[in-house]
Amino acid sequence: MSGYFNKTLWVLGAGQLGNMLQHAGYPLGVDVKPIDIDAESAPVLDKDDVVTAEREEWPKTPVTNALSAHNNFANQDFFATIADRFLQKSLLDKLGLATAPWQLVKADDSEAQIHQNLGERVLLKRRKGGYDGRGQHWLKQAENSEIPADWHENAIAEQAINFDEEVSLIGVRDQQGQCYFYPLTLNLHQNGILTASISPLDRLKPLQATAEAMLTKLMDAVEYVGVMAMECFHVEGKLLINEIAPRVHNSGHWTQAGSNISQFESHVRCVTGLPMIQPSVRNTNFMINLIGCELDKDWLAVEGSELFWYQKSVRPGRKVGHINFSKTGEKNIQSALEQIEPLLPEQYQETIAWLKAELLSPSA
Ligand code: ATP
Ligand code: MG
Numbered sequence: 001m002s003g004y005f006n007k008t009l010w011v012l013g014a015g016q017l018g019n020m021l022q023h024a025g026y027p028l029g030v031d032v033k034p035i036d037i038d039a040e041s042a043p044v045l046d047k048d049d050v051v052t053a054e055r056e057e058w059p060k061t062p063v064t065n066a067l068s069a070h071n072n073f074a075n076q077d078f079f080a081t082i083a084d085r086f087l088q089k090s091l092l093d094k095l096g097l098a099t100a101p102w103q104l105v106k107a108d109d110s111e112a113q114i115h116q117n118l119g120e121r122v123l124l125k126r127r128k129g130g131y132d133g134r135g136q137h138w139l140k141q142a143e144n145s146e147i148p149a150d151w152h153e154n155a156i157a158e159q160a161i162n163f164d165e166e167v168s169l170i171g172v173r174d175q176q177g178q179c180y181f182y183p184l185t186l187n188l189h190q191n192g193i194l195t196a197s198i199s200p201l202d203r204l205k206p207l208q209a210t211a212e213a214m215l216t217k218l219m220d221a222v223e224y225v226g227v228m229a230m231e232c233f234h235v236e237g238k239l240l241i242n243e244i245a246p247r248v249h250n251s252g253h254w255t256q257a258g259s260n261i262s263q264f265e266s267h268v269r270c271v272t273g274l275p276m277i278q279p280s281v282r283n284t285n286f287m288i289n290l291i292g293c294e295l296d297k298d299w300l301a302v303e304g305s306e307l308f309w310y311q312k313s314v315r316p317g318r319k320v321g322h323i324n325f326s327k328t329g330e331k332n333i334q335s336a337l338e339q340i341e342p343l344l345p346e347q348y349q350e351t352i353a354w355l356k357a358e359l360l361s362p363s364a
């Protein structure tokens with residue numbers, strides 16, 4: 001015997017999400033194999049293996065062709081829908097799930113027409129390939145901004161949402177159709193990139209049931225298996241879906257520290273058909289994304305910090321790691337924030353100020 005549950009789970013893509021799935025699979029006895037889509041030779045899969053992906057779309061390569069041809073590629077058909085914002089928004093409309101008002105940027109649409117339909121401030125988003133705020137273009141009537149060349153038919157236009165805050169829900173659906181959820185996460189994006197997350201928060205509890213019903217509807221409609229993330233705008237007590245990710249998600253990284261079953265473990269369990277149970281969440285958890293900064297061993301000296309370094313080359317704006325904290329009591333939270341603040345680049349002052357404002361009472 002191999003010592004495994006005789007299960008090999010291939011992950012299309014070998015970035016940090018694939019690596020963290022592998023990390024989570026190890027104690028379960030599941031052999032998780034993230035695979036670089038540009039590797040020269042295609043892997044040889046066994047018929048009982050399982051395939052998942054850490055990204056929404058992929059070019060045709062020997063590796064992606066081999067994985068795509070396999071019968072046990074979880075949710076395979078759904079990736080094409082999610083990877084194209086036009087199809088994704090159309091599906092959400094069809095299911096009656098609220099999203100930011102939008103339209104396709106059609107071949108003959110002018111800026112004036114789009115402003116007439118959607119208002120003075122409109123965000124254009126490329127149908128495919130955008131992430132971390134890339135592939136987006138603001139159309140502001142006051143500035144006479146123009147639709148970029150080549151964006152007609154290749155982008156959607158979305159009304160600017162004056163949201164109070166951004167929240168996300170990480171859901172899990174097992175092979176029997178049972179759904180499980182983590183508590184809502186509050187997210188801070190700066191320049192279109194997620195910089196920090198907090199969960200759970202008492203004041204988000206009243207939204208939990210509504211959010212769960214929305215994501216359940218979507219996961220059931222497509223008979224989804226595994227982890228799905230729903231990013232939302234919270235506007236005047238209501239939730240509007242911003243976008244859906246058919247995979248483990250950055251705003252769920254805190255579950256590595258704050259839950260007995262992380263989002264990565266949940267995904268591995270469900271796609272390989274292992275038993276799933278309701279994850280139990282402890283403490284107040286917050287995550288800080290490390291963006292474009294060099295590795296600093298002093299982060300490890302901060303009490304309670306749990307570092308995940310992705311071992312990627314450092315470039316401005318690139319996510320290169322994250323630090324999780326799972327804490328109880330304002331004093332402990334404050335102490336951790338004060339220790340980590342001087343160890344991060346200057347632009348993190350805003351991030352830390354946001355965490356303090358959300359987590360500490362005004363007198364602290
Ligand atoms: P991700 O890295 O999460 O995949 P992305 O680049 O694919 O992100 P979105 O999540 O659509 O793109 O947008 C990134 C951020 O831009 C959002 O989290 C939000 O802060 C802002 N944003 C997106 N759409 C709107 C909108 N309609 N109105 C106002 N702000 C928006
Ligand atoms: Mg997003």
